[in-house]
Amino acid sequence: MTVKRIVANIEGSPDEAARFYGELLGLDVLMDMGWIRTYGADAQMPVQMSIMSEGGSDTPVPDISIEVDDVDAVLEKAGAMGIAIVYGPADEPWGVRRFYVRDPFGKLINILAHL
Numbered sequence: 242m243t244v245k246r247i248v249a250n251i252e253g254s255p256d257e258a259a260r261f262y263g264e265l266l267g268l269d270v271l272m273d274m275g276w277i278r279t280y281g282a283d284a285q286m287p288v289q290m291s292i293m294s295e296g297g298s299d300t301p302v303p304d305i306s307i308e309v310d311d312v313d314a315v316l317e318k319a320g321a322m323g324i325a326i327v328y329g330p331a332d333e334p335w336g337v338r339r340f341y342v343r344d345p346f347g348k349l350i351n352i353l354a355h356l
């Protein structure tokens with residue numbers, strides 16, 4: 242048996258998700274059935290789940306971690322869109338640059354890039 246995909250399911254309005262997941266993060270709509278809208282990217286992504294007792298650097302555990310190629314570009318865009326930064330930006334001792342924001346549904350999102 243092989244796990245092929247892990248999907249984060251977040252309760253909320255698919256229309257409210259468009260600004261955050263579509264505009265800020267540039268994810269494509271892969272499926273839209275009205276009551277469910279799935280965002281993603283064509284890139285092949287590894288199957289991963291992290292079980293955490295804390296978020297590192299004395300931060301809360303994020304609900305989702307999203308790795309991007311240019312964390313500073315997303316940080317700048319988030320600021321321009323009026324999205325509050327909850328933590329960071331920080332260059333962490335384990336080799337990532339990251340910041341936390343909340344999505345429209347209150348989920349804590351860790352946006353990161355490996356240094």
